Amino acid sequence: MDQTTNYFQLIYRVILSLIGVWFLSIIWPYISDVVLMLVFAFLFTTVLLSSVDSLERKIGNRGLSVLAVVLMILIVFGTFIGSFISQMSYQAKDFSNRIDKETLTAEFSKLGDQLTAALPNFMKDMQSTNGDMAGKLSEIVNTTIGSLASMAGAIGNFMFIATMVFIFTIILLAEYHGFRKSLVNIIPNKYFEVGLKLIYNIEKSVSSYLRGQFLSALSVAAMSVAGLLILNLFGANLTLTIFIGIIAGLANLIPLIGPFVGMVPAILIAFMNNIGNDVATAHMLFGVLPSPFFIFDIILMFLVVQQIEGNLITPALVGKSVGLHPMLVMIALLVGGTILGPLGMLFAVPATGVLKVIFKEIVFVKKNAHLL
Amino acid sequence: MKSATWENIFKGWNSSESATVHTLKQVPIFKELTDKEFNELEKLIHHRKYNEGDFVFKNRATGEGMYIIMEGSVKITLGTKSDNESILAELSEGDFFGELALFDDEPRSANAIATQDSELLGFFTQDLMTLQERNPVLGQKILFNLGGVLGERLRGTNSLLIKAQSNK
Numbered sequence: 001m002d003q004t005t006n007y008f009q010l011i012y013r014v015i016l017s018l019i020g021v022w023f024l025s026i027i028w029p030y031i032s033d034v035v036l037m038l039v040f041a042f043l044f045t046t047v048l049l050s051s052v053d054s055l056e057r058k059i060g061n062r063g064l065s066v067l068a069v070v071l072m073i074l075i076v077f078g079t080f081i082g083s084f085i086s087q088m089s090y091q092a093k094d095f096s097n098r099i100d101k102e103t104l105t106a107e108f109s110k111l112g113d114q115l116t117a118a119l120p121n122f123m124k125d126m127q128s129t130n131g132d133m134a135g136k137l138s139e140i141v142n143t144t145i146g147s148l149a150s151m152a153g154a155i156g157n158f159m160f161i162a163t164m165v166f167i168f169t170i171i172l173l174a175e176y177h178g179f180r181k182s183l184v185n186i187i188p189n190k191y192f193e194v195g196l197k198l199i200y201n202i203e204k205s206v207s208s209y210l211r212g213q214f215l216s217a218l219s220v221a222a223m224s225v226a227g228l229l230i231l232n233l234f235g236a237n238l239t240l241t242i243f244i245g246i247i248a249g250l251a252n253l254i255p256l257i258g259p260f261v262g263m264v265p266a267i268l269i270a271f272m273n274n275i276g277n278d279v280a281t282a283h284m285l286f287g288v289l290p291s292p293f294f295i296f297d298i299i300l301m302f303l304v305v306q307q308i309e310g311n312l313i314t315p316a317l318v319g320k321s322v323g324l325h326p327m328l329v330m331i332a333l334l335v336g337g338t339i340l341g342p343l344g345m346l347f348a349v350p351a352t353g354v355l356k357v358i359f360k361e362i363v364f365v366k367k368n369a370h371l372l
Numbered sequence: 373m374k375s376a377t378w379e380n381i382f383k384g385w386n387s388s389e390s391a392t393v394h395t396l397k398q399v400p401i402f403k404e405l406t407d408k409e410f411n412e413l414e415k416l417i418h419h420r421k422y423n424e425g426d427f428v429f430k431n432r433a434t435g436e437g438m439y440i441i442m443e444g445s446v447k448i449t450l451g452t453k454s455d456n457e458s459i460l461a462e463l464s465e466g467d468f469f470g471e472l473a474l475f476d477d478e479p480r481s482a483n484a485i486a487t488q489d490s491e492l493l494g495f496f497t498q499d500l501m502t503l504q505e506r507n508p509v510l511g512q513k514i515l516f517n518l519g520g521v522l523g524e525r526l527r528g529t530n531s532l533l534i535k536a537q538s539n540k
Contacts, residue, residue: 053505177415177502184418189426192494193436200498368433 037161039347041168045176046207047214048073052173066173070166084243091239095272191365198361205357209350212314213253219313220262220305221249227301228266235283236294237273244269248302252309254345257333263302270294324352392417395442395493398466401517409510416503418494428470428484428492435473435480437496441465444490449483462487471518474500 048069055065172179180199187195225245228238238244248262274281274293285291285300324332329349336348389397393410396402402413420439422428428439428446439446441463448461448469460482463469469484474497504511 050505053502056506057508177506181416181418189420189422189428192420193429193434193496196436196496196498197434 033161036343037164037168040165041172043206043210043347043350044165044169045172046203047210048169048173049176049207062174066170069173070170080243080246084240087240087243091269091272095275194361194365198358201357201361202354205353206350209353216309216314217249217252219249220252220259220309221245223305223308224248224262224266224302227305228298231294231297231301234294234297235279236270236297237277238266238269238294238298239273240265240269248305252306254342257345259302259306263299266298266302267293267295270298324349324356328352390414391442392419392493395440395466399440399468400521401438401468401471401514403517405510405513409507409513412507412510413503416495416499418496418499420492420494422486422490422492424486424488424490426486428486429480431481431483432479435470435478437473437494437499438468438471439484440468440493440495442491442493444492445487446490446492447485447487449485471521473497474518 051069052062052065055068056062059065059068184192184196184199222245225241228236228241228244232238232241244266247265248259251258251262254261270293281292283291283294283297285296289296291297329352332348332352333345336344336346336351338344389407389410392414393407396405396410396413396417402410405413419442420428422444429435431450443465445462445464446467446469447459448463449457449459451457461469470480472478473480474495500511500514503514
């Protein structure tokens with residue numbers, strides 16, 4: 001009789017779960033944006049919470065503390081974006097003044113010649129004509145410029161999401177402890193202390209992961225700026241070094257792929273600044289490897305920065321904050337990337353860390369079910 | 373005629389203290405706290421309701437903090453079956469238990485069972501840490517009082533031990 005009841009309960013639970021999943025799949029397209037905004041707001045809240053709490057300790061007012069922290073972030077962010085846009089437009093104007101389309105095509109042809117000359121013989125046979133290469137490169141540049149207009153719509157959408165995330169973050173920061181208490185209050189008596197411990201462990205895991213990530217991004221940014229300035233001493237002629245460093249630091253937040261994305265702005269700037277400069281075009285890395293526009297120097301510098309960050313700084317700062325196996329990190333990244341694209345990759349590791357904490361607690365509860 | 377505007381502006385003035393604050397004021401762990409600090413503490417305290425016979429916690433279960441009896445009564449026992457149950461203490465309104473869990477990760481050393489429908493106030497390690505972060509003066513007051521309570525209990529245990537040894 002007991003066995004039959006257990007089977008019925010199991011079937012009932014499976015049917016209920018399936019209905020739940022089906023319902024979620026129907027409403028997901030309508031709520032996904034809001035869920036994403038809330039997840040972002042929660043992550044920002046976790047990062048900023050300790051600053052707000054510390055300020056509240058000093059001035060004794062929660063509202064004012066939230067306002068002060070948020071204003072500070074806005075000023076820093078506004079200054080960064082403002083000066084980035086103005087310097088970028090100055091850079092672009094300077095680039096377009098220096099280079100017309102004919103010169104650009106001629107430069108590409110010259111670059112193609114040099115690259116072909118540096119290639120081993122068997123690879124030269126595999127190459128098509130240099131003219132094709134120059135044409136393709138020019139085409140890519142023209143397409144890129146053309147697609148800038150379509151970016152305006154995407155920027156508008158981004159601004160809306162950013163504003164909503166900002167508002168959610170302010171509300172969460174102001175009411176965080178109240179929200180947490182309300183969440184705790186709905187836990188049934190039987191699971192109360194276990195639930196309390198689970199929430200605490202999740203908070204600890206997410207906040208230590210985020211703090212570690214923030215510090216490692218900061219270290220990558222600082223080392224990249226230093227590396228770019230050193231390259232400038234050798235005549236790399238790189239501008240916007242601080243912005244390139246910050247972008248590299250931010251890109252580094254996405255494991256495995258991010259570090260390579262971080263190199264792109266530096267390579268673009270090196271190309272823009274050095275086009276038409278014969279010395280930079282003919283530059284050789286260590287006097288052996290042809291490195292036009294210092295491109296391979298930049299790649300090598302970023303690789304060195306990543307090695308220092310990955311092997312020395314992150315283990316010291318982050319330690320085993322999430323403690324996931326590298327294989328699991330890769331699987332998480334693939335799944336996150338497939339579901340949500342780059343954003344999914346950004347969230348994949350902390351989300352897997354949270355799931356690991358929950359799984360560990362469930363195993364613990366199962367083992368100690370007689371104590372509940 | 374009463375004006376709703378003025379009533380709203382002065383809402384909260386001369387308000388009488390809540391039942392929660394009234395209960396907290398009876399607990400020695402929260403002695404010498406100001407009214408403002410009691411209000412701060414009230415925001416963190418968890419309200420839990422238990423029916424008669426419900427376990428608040430079981431022996432050997434993980435402990436996260438202490439409970440204060442706001443309404444009802446609780447017995448602290450070892451053993452759960454009626455034949456092997458030994459009652460260590462019977463607690464009523466204003467009493468508190470489980471405070472050792474605020475300091476260590478050790479499992480609970482006894483059962484706590486509601487002997488009638490009860491309302492308890494829960495104060496947990498995480499709340500104490502939050503308080504320490506947001507209002508260290510209040511956090512330190514509570515820690516100091518907790519130390520005093522534990523010291524008093526240790527002195528009581530010592531005198532019982534001395535008495536037991538001298539009776540041998």
